[in-house]
Amino acid sequence: MELLLSSLGIYLVGTLTILWPKRLELAAHYAGMLCAIVASGMVAWSALSYLTNPVSAWLIEWHWGDYYLLGDTWSAAFLLLAGIAGVFISIYALDYGKGYLGERIRALSGLWNLFILSIVAVLISGDAFTFILSWEIMALVSFLLVNHESGKKDTVSAAYQYMVMTHIGTAAILVAFYLVGSHSASFGFADMSHNDLTGMMKNIAFVFAFAGFALKSGLMPLHIWLPNAHPAAPSHVSALMSGVMLKVALYGFGRFAFQFIGMDTFWYGLVVMLVGLISAFLGVLYATMESDMKRILAYSSVENMGIIFAAFGCGMVLMSLQLLPLAIVAFTAALVHAFSHSLMKGLMFMSAGAVMHATGSKNIEKMGGLAKKMPYTAIFTLIGAMALSSLPFTSGLVGEWMVLQSFITFAQQAGTPELRLLVIFAFILLGMTGATALGCFVRLYGVAFLGRARTSIVDKAHEQPAFMLMGMGIAAGLVVFMGICPDPVVNIMQRVIAGPAVPPMGSPFGIIWGGSGQYAIYSPAIILGLVAVTGLFLTVSLSRKGRFVQRDVTWNCGTEPTSRQQYTATGFSKPLRRAFTAILNPKRRTEYLRKEHSYFGRKMEVHLEIPDLFNDKLYKPVVTWMINSSSAFRRVQQGSVSLYIGYTMVAMIVVLIWGVLL
């Protein structure tokens, strides 16, 4: 508890770098980032020691009047995640942030500390007021961080879009908290868990809470701020936002679902599950269409948050069906995947930052062959991409495999044929999501890092400074470590969900789970052994024939292959675009710059645009309607004070006459 409180103090000290004199800019940056590293390490350490060996009932218990700081295991799981991500992203930022020298770098590192502080504060707040206050600070500080490069027009508009969206979310959360809090003894979480909210009001509270937290975690259709805000923000900020802030929304929703609303109603879980599944699939589909590296990652965050919420919803449904052991697995899966996503998405945003740092561009169509120029970054990115496509030996598979298993058992336990059909549909969606994610990251890695350089920006690319590599290296190491021995993490997360009384049920050697007894964590040992045996067999059998090596250029109808003949990112995603035309609705426009003959001497430009489905079908009509109705209000509002007094007068007369007539 003391450790956690003093880490808050260190964050506050780090925030003070905003006030440092201008000539000590670089020192301020280093000091700020060091504070963030130390404090995040302390947060992670205190959460870990509480989770593995709890000496007291609460991680932190402190109150001032009616305001509480409380940390239970659910908070501790997220504190662990935030602390670890805070450490390696801050190490990365030591070097990455130097790119902002002379561009308000002091504000950047000061706000960075405040941002992590507000995240930690959200996770340990023990009453509605503290929660909302920290939540709002988190929203405002992340807005300022997204808006850091405020000289660019796109950045400003993305930041303001984020600001508006996140405040809509906060408003929804406020309504939910108010509804629950007004039906309980006080606004402390302990009292709010004994609320007597029933019927319609409970449904409304659930819908508002889910909408608010889903907006913050970027679930469709409330995701539109996410693919715009992430490219606009500095890379380490996007890493933290995507890796941690989105999970904080899961924390809040979990707190609501476990403590305040309860899971007795069947359709609550169903709604969460369906929204999650749809976000997962559509998110990865849009990710595959993008060519901006950070937008790909942002849409991939939508996908992964979708998977996490789908598992969480599955758990809620299982709870409402009274299938407690199965629900524990589903919730554990959500938590494990959240943890591994914070590692791998942090890693990928950092490597996107490294690529941007090296080439000055985010567009993967302009890259190619980066692996030769920056080998370490390439390896770390490969690990991250493998994890995000949930391949074996990375953390990505652990969570996703558990999610799939909980859906399988759900299908086995589903009582009615309708429910079973639904789960099969969910299964298909999850499968397509996984396959598309694999394609998406093969595309990202292949186009950017393999092949030949497409433009000259690759020529000046260089390997990154030590701290950036170190940050990425730690993240990549953790991803691989969790991929090879997942059981410690899984056991800790299960303990968070089920409490210390239930013994760890994860079996590190099981491959698949039948729905009873120990569930299977995918068994990396067996797969690793299998791979080793196959590899050994192949090597032995191939080496017997003698070495046959011939290095030559690929045959290309007698011409030398050039970099223009490589598979482009847009070309790679063409089959998917064709298959899902109905959803993606791509707009293609060809423009002839020169056309001497219908077969040769042509020069043309092809513009391809994929409009966001929800942007066109949901947001634009609403915005249009709002603008139209405001122009109606403009007619009433002429800016003349006499007119306004006149309105008051008319209102008074109407009220008086109404009073007389009644």
Add this chain to the structure above:
Amino acid sequence: MEYLVVFLVLVVFLQTRVTDLKRAVICLASQSLIIAVACFALGFSTSTGLHAIMPGLLTLVVKVIFIPGAILRLVGKLKNEREILSESNVNYSTMAAALFLVMGYAIVERLLPGFAGRDIVAASILMIMTGLSLMVLRKRAIIQMAGLITLENGIYLLGLLMTDGLPLVVELGVFLDVLIAVVVLVILTSRMRLSFMTTDTSVMKKLKG
């Protein structure tokens, strides 16, 4: 009391017709004087001591002497004001005031049948409405100020009658409020005279972006 109401209604009707600034202020002062007298009358009939004379005294000092005095000083400075169009809607104002009087009586009949002070209630509704209509329809800042004070007087009279004397703190608050509002308005109006050479509020529309 009934005589006071007659005078009050007469003064209010006069106010809707006056276009000269000085006369408007004098009308306002006499209206406030009638209110002050009503205050004394009501005060002595319901309570004794300081509370009995306090509202009347305050009205006398603030609304009869101080505010009209300040406005009159301002009007004195407005001599070389640019000539503005004469108010064309004076007749409409008077007609509206007549309607308001009828409405006031109708409201009293319906809401408070058999109420002893029905004339006073009707008169105060007339004052509130006329004050509002002066603020809305007239363009010159001084007349609009007069409208505000009329509205204020109406509300005050109604409150006094309905509650048989407000608590002293509330009364002090109300007077302080009006006083400050008018001081600010007088300052703003003289600024406006300096900037625009007129107190016609319709020129303020130019300021709109």
